[in-house]
Amino acid sequence: MKWESIGLEPSLAVDGNGVYILNEGNFQYGNASLSYYDPATKTVENEVFYRANGMKLGDVAQSMTIHNNAGWIVVNNSHVVFKIDLKTFREIGRIEGFTSPRYIHFVNDSKAYVTQIWDNRIAIVNPERYEITGYIEIPGMKQSTASTEQMLQVGDYVYCVCWSHQRQVIKIDTGSDAVVESIEVGAQPQSMAVDCNGCLWVLTDGGYKGSPSGYEQPKLNKIDLSLFEVVKTFEFPITDSPSELTVSSDGKCLYWLNKDVWKMSVTDEKLPSTPFIRNIGTIFYGLSLDSFRNEIYVADAIDYQQQGMVYRYSSQGDMIDSFYVGIIPGFIVANN
Numbered sequence: 001m002k003w004e005s006i007g008l009e010p011s012l013a014v015d016g017n018g019v020y021i022l023n024e025g026n027f028q029y030g031n032a033s034l035s036y037y038d039p040a041t042k043t044v045e046n047e048v049f050y051r052a053n054g055m056k057l058g059d060v061a062q063s064m065t066i067h068n069n070a071g072w073i074v075v076n077n078s079h080v081v082f083k084i085d086l087k088t089f090r091e092i093g094r095i096e097g098f099t100s101p102r103y104i105h106f107v108n109d110s111k112a113y114v115t116q117i118w119d120n121r122i123a124i125v126n127p128e129r130y131e132i133t134g135y136i137e138i139p140g141m142k143q144s145t146a147s148t149e150q151m152l153q154v155g156d157y158v159y160c161v162c163w164s165h166q167r168q169v170i171k172i173d174t175g176s177d178a179v180v181e182s183i184e185v186g187a188q189p190q191s192m193a194v195d196c197n198g199c200l201w202v203l204t205d206g207g208y209k210g211s212p213s214g215y216e217q218p219k220l221n222k223i224d225l226s227l228f229e230v231v232k233t234f235e236f237p238i239t240d241s242p243s244e245l246t247v248s249s250d251g252k253c254l255y256w257l258n259k260d261v262w263k264m265s266v267t268d269e270k271l272p273s274t275p276f277i278r279n280i281g282t283i284f285y286g287l288s289l290d291s292f293r294n295e296i297y298v299a300d301a302i303d304y305q306q307q308g309m310v311y312r313y314s315s316q317g318d319m320i321d322s323f324y325v326g327i328i329p330g331f332i333v334a335n336n
Contacts, residue, residue, distance in 0.1 A: 009051045014038065016086040019290065019297065019334045020071060021310055022061040023326025032061035032075060033326035034089065037310065039293060044323045049073075049082075052089035057082075063331050067106045072127070074101045074114070081114060083127070086335060093130045098123060105151040105158060107174045115148035117164055122148050124177055136177050138162070138170060145212055150191055152200070154225060159200060161189035165213045169202055171228060181228055186219040187211065190243050195266040196251030200225055203245040203256055206238060218242050220254075220271070234271050249291035257287050261298060261317075277317050285330055292336035295320065299329035 018038045025032035034049040034057055049057045058078030065072045070092060073082045081104055083092040099119035106112045106127070113136070114123040120143045121135035138148065145165035152159050157180075158172040169189055171181040187207035194200055199222055206218035218240055222232040236242055242258040247266075254264045260275030261284065277298065285308070286299030296313040308329040312321040 012045070012048065012051050013088050014045070016069075017336050019332060020064055020066075020086075021299070021325050021329050022064050022073065022331040023308065024060050024062070024328040024330045025057075026304070026327060027060055027077065030056055030059045030078075031327055032057040032059060032078075034061070034064075034073065035310075035325040035329070036089070037312075037323065039290075039295070039312070042321050042323075044325065046324070046326060048089040049084065049091075052084075053091050061331070062101070063103045064333050065104050065106070066333060066335050067127075068109065072104050074104055076100055076102060076117070081125075083130075095125055095127070095130045095132065097132050102148070103150055105153065107153070107158070111174075113151060113158060113160075113172070115151060115160060117147045117149075119143060120146035122160070122172075134177065136172060136179060139179055139182070141166070149189075152192060152194055154194060154198065154200070159192065159225075161192055161202060163188050163190055165207075165211060167213050169200075169223070183223065183228055183230065185221045185223075185230060187214040187216050191245040191256075193245050193247035193254060194251070195247055195254070197266065198225060199223060199231075199266070201245060201247070201254060201266070203242055205241055205243060206236070220245075220256075222266075236271070244287040246287060246289055248289060249294065255287060255289065255296070257284050257298075259284065261287065261296070277313060285328065286332055288332035288334065290334035292334055297332045297334075299325075299332060301328050301330075304328055 021035040023033045035046045037044045058075035060076040062074045062076040071084045079098045081095040100117045102115045120141040124134040147164035149161045149163040168182045186204035188205045190205045192202045202221045204219045207215045217238045218236040220234040224231045244257045260279045261277035263276035283301040285301040288297045294315045298311045300309040307324045
């Protein structure tokens with residue numbers, strides 16, 4: 001089949017050394033999309049997956065991982081993970097059969113983990129054959145309230161936050177593909193990062209009133225991985241809703257969203273009192289650090305209905321550029 005015969009754009013191609021923005025779209029509307037931004041020319045291309053493949057990305061684009069010069073896009077409510085060419089945006093392959101996938105993490109070229117919501121198992125996949133090969137069952141987790149989310153690997157272990165209705169971080173042995181330890185950190189651990197000292201920082205959002213996991217003050221926890229114990233905890237006001245914890249490329253500073261963008265040294269003894277980048281009156285929804293260019297990207301959902309925006313900042317917090325993308329931009333990843 002010729003690409004032109006189904007309305008595709010054979011000329012749509014980039015060098016791949018830019019920023020990829022996943023736009024969630026509205027739940028059950030199937031209007032998720034992928035945008036691409038070139039920092040050198042300050043130009044943006046929207047709906048690049050649709051334009052390259054002649055089909056929509058799907059229902060709720062959750063996350064994207066770059067591995068071996070390819071992009072892996074997890075589309076939550078469409079139960080699929082796409083592999084795409086980073087320069088042409090065309091689909092190379094897909095993995096299907098998930099309950100509700102959230103994130104993909106590559107253990108090596110032939111094995112990856114895919115976390116899920118509403119399923120008490122993490123899927124083990126062979127990305128070379130595009131198939132699910134097994135599962136990691138989470139001890140003590142009920143399927144009706146199950147959730148596994150973001151993953152990070154340190155040495156032979158993958159650490160995973162369990163978010164919706166959950167309270168723990170789990171530790172997975174990549175050799176046995178089994179959970180070997182877990183630790184409670186507070187209601188709904190949402191995101192995490194590893195600092196320059198090898199400590200794991202975990203941000204909880206505190207849950208909500210009536211949640212099975214509880215409703216409490218959000219927390220920022222510091223975990224000593226050698227002990228797998230919480231060694232320091234910072235508490236936010238119960239009305240706050242922090243999210244999107246990330247770390248600078250040198251591992252010395254933490255960043256997160258809480259209406260504004262906040263920045264804190266990993267050696268600080270208290271939470272900052274002044275935002276690093278102030279909110280402009282809309283909804284800061286996604287946050288990403290471009291370690292290649294030492295810049296910051298903030299996604300703005302605006303009203304969850306119209307096209308969202310992305311703001312590009314210098315490492316000092318000065319705005320460099322802003323541009324429109326798709327509906328509910330939530331996940332941003334840079335490549336170089």
